[in-house]
Amino acid sequence: MVGNRSRAAIVSDRRITGLSAEVIAELVSEVGPLWHERHQARLESRPRKRAVGAGAKHRLVFVDRLLATLVHLRHGATHDVLACWFGVDRSTITRAIGEVRPLLAARGCTITAGVRLRTLARPSSGQTGIIDGTEIRVRRPAAGRKDREKFISGKNKQNAVKAMVLTDASGRLLFCSPAQPASCADITHARRLGLVKHLAGGPAVEILADAGYQGLGAQTGGRVVTPPHRKFKKNPPDWYEEIYERQRKAHSSRRIRVEHGIAHLKNWRALARHHGRREHMSDTIQAVAGLLSHQQTATHGPCQPH
Missing domain, CATH: 1.10.3210 (Hypothetical protein af1432)
Incomplete structure (x- = not known):
């Protein structure tokens, strides 16, 4: 001892x-x-x-x-x-x-003292949130094991699991989902978590997301905001390219806060790369998210209502 x-x-x-x-x-x-x-x-x-x-x-x-x-x-x-x-x-x-x-x-993520978010909840009107997926590398399943390929990430070409992170506009952690195999697309993961159900027909909120979530905007009445589509794939006029880049950078500068929130999560070495059993990843991710949000609330005060 x-x-x-x-x-x-x-x-x-x-x-x-x-x-x-x-x-x-x-x-x-x-x-x-x-x-x-x-x-x-x-x-x-x-x-x-x-x-x-x-x-x-x-x-x-x-x-x-x-x-x-x-x-x-x-x-x-x-x-x-x-x-x-x-x-x-x-x-x-x-x-x-x-x-x-x-x-x-x-325990869930601490929003204020005594108030925690364990699942995606219906947001309050006028609030802004940011979502993004993050991948954590894991060991490859043994040869011959069923569904061995489902952990391979189409983006990074490595065996990983994926979690969806939700922060407020300042990057404070509000929610972190259980782990899913990395072959699951970001938009599919969001739908499985019930994001569309919580936003469709609900209060007027703004959820910023990257291009991996394009399509959710139409399903949620414009509440999910993604980067603008490129209308000219070949030989775009100069005036359009300038406008497109300006809009893309403006969206990226607002959405960057979620990357900071994910970086704080990855500072916990258990999430940098996982060498243990994949079955424990959901508990590990959500435990770290709950601890980090608790410390953020203790240091900076309550999060904005969500």
């Missing part, structure tokens, strides 16, 4: 976990009871010869389990390294991360 001095050093230095001490304290008070409740339910669900709570005690208390998970997500530290650091067996770290990560993922 890690000593009190080492634990204090992890909590006090934001470079280690990416979170302030205040945010970590809030996570302990919020996630800790959920973990203890699940652990107790698991003990009581199986036949026992001894009373619940008898036997050896945990060498890794919940606070250390949470810190190990945060370090793993932030820096991509291997389970072996964390086991040496916390003075336990590798399997203990693996079990701890497997228990804490889903609890972090289920």
Whole structure:
């Protein structure tokens, strides 16, 4: 078990976990009871010869389990390294991360204190949001495995999974979707998430998107705004090329904030490239998104209403 001095050093230095001490304290008070409740339910669900709570005690208390998970997500530290650091067996770290990560993922993105967005919700009138897809490279499925090719990205020609990110106009994270195989087109992913249903016939909002979402504008009454179509594919007149470039750059300069939001996500090394099981990617992406949005809210104040 890690000593009190080492634990204090992890909590006090934001470079280690990416979170302030205040945010970590809030996570302990919020996630800790959920973990203890699940652990107790698991003990009581199986036949026992001894009373619940008898036997050896945990060498890794919940606070250390949470810190190990945060370090793993932030820096991509291997389970072996964390086991040496916390003075336990590798399997203990693996079990701890497997228990804490889903609890972090289920929290959703923090909009204001006590208000979280876990799914795409109907936006408020007059708000502006920005959406984009991001890909995370993963290991290639074994030869002969069913649907092996569905993880190959048509854009980057590599095995990856994809998530859709929604930010406000300033780049603050509002929502991050579960992972989908990278062969899924951006527009298809948005439709599966119910974006068209939430926007069509709803309040007057503006959702900025790149060319991968062209077609959603017509389905949402113009609420999804994409770059202008090029009307002249060959030999465009000079006057048209100048207007087209001006409109394209104006749209890109407004949409760039979502790229900044994605960059903050990719600063967490677990999302730079994933070497573990692909089945854990949805929990990993949503856990990091929830932690990042919580820290953004604590640092900059509440997000604009969405």
